[in-house]
Amino acid sequence: xxxxxxxxxxxxxxxxxxxxxxxxxxxxxxxxxxxxxxxxxxxxxxxxxxxxxxxxxxxxxxxxxxxxxxxxxxxxxxxxxxxxxxxxxxxxxxxxxxxxxxxxxxxxxxxxxxxxxxxxxxxxxxxxxxxxxxxxxxxxxxxxxxxx
Amino acid sequence: xxxxxxxxxxxxxxxxxxxxxxxxxxxxxxxxxxxxxxxxxxxxxxxxxxxxxxxxxxxxxxxxxxxxxxxxxxxxxxxxxxxxxxxxxxxxxxxxxxxxxxxxxxxxxxxxxxxxxxxxxxxxxxxxxxxxxxxxxxxxxxxxxxxxxxxxxxxxxxxxxxxxxxxxxxxxxxxxxxxxxxxxxxxxxxxxxxxxxxxxxxxxxxxxxxxxxxxxxxxxxxxxxxxxxxxxxxxxxxxxxxxxxxxxxxxxxxxxxxxxxxxxxxxxxxxxxxxxxxxxxxxxxxxxxxxxxxxxxxxxxxxxxxxxxxxxxxxxxxxxxxxxxxxxxxxxxxxxxxxxxxxxxxxxxxxxxxxxxxxxxxxxxxxxxxxxxxxxxxxxxxxxxxxxxxxxxxx
Ligand SMILES: Cc1ncc(COP(=O)(O)O)c(C=O)c1O
Ligand SMILES: [Zn+2]
Numbered sequence: 001x002x003x004x005x006x007x008x009x010x011x012x013x014x015x016x017x018x019x020x021x022x023x024x025x026x027x028x029x030x031x032x033x034x035x036x037x038x039x040x041x042x043x044x045x046x047x048x049x050x051x052x053x054x055x056x057x058x059x060x061x062x063x064x065x066x067x068x069x070x071x072x073x074x075x076x077x078x079x080x081x082x083x084x085x086x087x088x089x090x091x092x093x094x095x096x097x098x099x100x101x102x103x104x105x106x107x108x109x110x111x112x113x114x115x116x117x118x119x120x121x122x123x124x125x126x127x128x129x130x131x132x133x134x135x136x137x138x139x140x141x142x143x144x145x146x147x148x
Numbered sequence: 149x150x151x152x153x154x155x156x157x158x159x160x161x162x163x164x165x166x167x168x169x170x171x172x173x174x175x176x177x178x179x180x181x182x183x184x185x186x187x188x189x190x191x192x193x194x195x196x197x198x199x200x201x202x203x204x205x206x207x208x209x210x211x212x213x214x215x216x217x218x219x220x221x222x223x224x225x226x227x228x229x230x231x232x233x234x235x236x237x238x239x240x241x242x243x244x245x246x247x248x249x250x251x252x253x254x255x256x257x258x259x260x261x262x263x264x265x266x267x268x269x270x271x272x273x274x275x276x277x278x279x280x281x282x283x284x285x286x287x288x289x290x291x292x293x294x295x296x297x298x299x300x301x302x303x304x305x306x307x308x309x310x311x312x313x314x315x316x317x318x319x320x321x322x323x324x325x326x327x328x329x330x331x332x333x334x335x336x337x338x339x340x341x342x343x344x345x346x347x348x349x350x351x352x353x354x355x356x357x358x359x360x361x362x363x364x365x366x367x368x369x370x371x372x373x374x375x376x377x378x379x380x381x382x383x384x385x386x387x388x389x390x391x392x393x394x395x396x397x398x399x400x401x402x403x404x405x406x407x408x409x410x411x412x413x414x415x416x417x418x419x420x421x422x423x424x425x426x427x428x429x430x431x432x433x434x435x436x437x438x439x440x441x442x443x444x445x446x447x448x449x450x451x452x453x454x455x456x457x458x459x460x461x462x463x464x465x466x467x468x469x470x471x472x473x474x475x476x477x478x479x480x481x482x483x484x485x486x487x488x489x490x491x492x493x494x495x496x497x498x499x500x501x502x503x504x505x506x507x508x509x510x511x512x513x514x515x516x517x518x519x520x521x522x523x524x525x526x527x528x529x530x531x532x533x534x535x536x537x538x539x540x541x542x543x
Contacts, residue, residue: 003463004463009463012460012463013464013467015533018532018533029535032497033455033457033496033497033500033536034495034496034497035496036457036485036496036500037457038535038536039535040535056533056534056535057533057534057535058455058456058457058533058534058535058536059457059460060457060459060460061459061460061463063457064460064533
């Protein structure tokens with residue numbers, strides 16, 4: 001009946017891993033309030049495993065739910081496994097999003113890559129999943145033209 | 149489960165049908181089902197109910213019943229007025245230029261876009277930061293080719309009441325037809341078509357406690373526009389289709405009630421709206437009111453909550469049973485920031501955090517208290533979640 005399914009609503013109403021870390025190993029910010037969605041994610045890494053993650057998001061229900069789900073998905077995963085997560089896997093894990101809202105989940109996937117990128121740069125590490133990734137790439141694929 | 153109370157604060161989107169209105173409508177489904185065009189008794193009964201409703205609607209806007217044409221919606225009235233006038237005038241060689249404002253409802257804006265595709269030229273007048281169209285700007289935009297001016301009476305998002313009398317006066321001086329979309333004005337501000345000097349005026353029943361799917365177009369006596377819906381001779385030959393009797397009778401009753409209740413309605417809605425705004429301003433930091441504080445729809449409050457996003461506010465308020473809207477109801481599924489808030493110069497990031505509240509006849513002070521209490525919680529929760537805040541700023 002609602003705009004979102006129960007799982008999305010649960011993550012939206014009770015988002016997991018909200019906040020900021022004391023000494024993050026990597027911070028990623030993606031999107032901007034001007035576009036309607038912005039996410040900041042911070043990660044803690046030990047032996048190439050993401051041991052903790054926290055996020056803050058400005059955005060709609062699906063942006064917040066995707067952020068929450070994405071942080072839940074990466075905690076306990078190796079960096080390589082985390083890099084393999086796409087917005088499609090996040091959506092699948094959420095049990096689907098309305099078509100007009102799919103772009104909001106791209107936010108979480110990009111923000112996580114940005115955080116890992118920062119971690120990799122600081123620690124001189126290379127990951128296959130980061131090849132060709134540009135954290136400053138404009139999010140111009142954002143579909144702002146859908147109407148009514 | 150959280151405390152839940154049905155609090156409807158979106159009367160600009162639509163209104164419930166009043167009991168008295170429904171009571172008048174019901175007989176037209178089963179008992180008085182006659183076709184108003186038929187010459188036997190039950191047909192004639194429908195015909196006289198139609199006449200009565202036409203008079204009730206005419207009275208609400210100071211028109212003569214012969215100047216009221218029922219349509220299937222406010223949108224249809226807008227489409228009819230714009231398209232027929234434009235095509236007729238071009239066919240007569242009078243020109244192909246139309247003037248409107250950039251804050252119109254999509255029923256007008258999308259019709260204008262369609263007319264542009266048909267070769268018309270459209271000027272979209274800017275508004276000032278409170279949403280007002282200036283009569284001077286209008287005058288400057290008029291050219292020899294201008295055949296129609298359409299400016300809305302009351303804006304559906306920010307509630308600004310346009311200076312229609314002054315604008316229509318400019319149009320008359322230049323002998324250009326003037327149409328106004330009065331869907332949000334009807335029953336919320338006093339309307340006298342003769343005093344205003346408008347040529348056409350669009351109305352809708354469902355914003356004044358009447359049924360959905362029922363509208364009307366006022367066409368001033370002496371103004372002739374082509375039919376939009378072709379077919380039978382209903383509506384004095386101007387709008388075909390067997391009449392939606394229950395809808396029309398309901399519109400008539402709603403119009404009559406709106407007229408007798410106008411002063412009370414305005415007082416009630418504006419008192420509660422003002423209370424809502426002052427409570428929000430008192431209890432929630434970093435908010436601002438969009439639109440005019442003075443010339444405004446009595447029930448409308450459009451408020452920006454900084455650092456958070458509107459859909460999240462709407463969804464969380466809905467969890468408590470409180471119904472509000474982000475911008476205009478028809479844009480809630482669109483990703484575009486509201487064209488109205490953009491036009492009054494609100495930055496995009498703040499447009500995303502704007503909510504429209506509208507009080508109505510059934511709104512109570514207790515409901516406002518409940519809504520504000522929940523709003524305080526919701527805004528706090530979302531601000532905790534937000535990466536932007538007053539310390540960090542917007543980036
Ligand atoms: C200003 C304005 N014009 C036109 C309409 C359309 O009216 P209706 O819903 O009857 O088609 C609306 C309703 O949303 C409105 O607010
Ligand atoms: Zn979004």
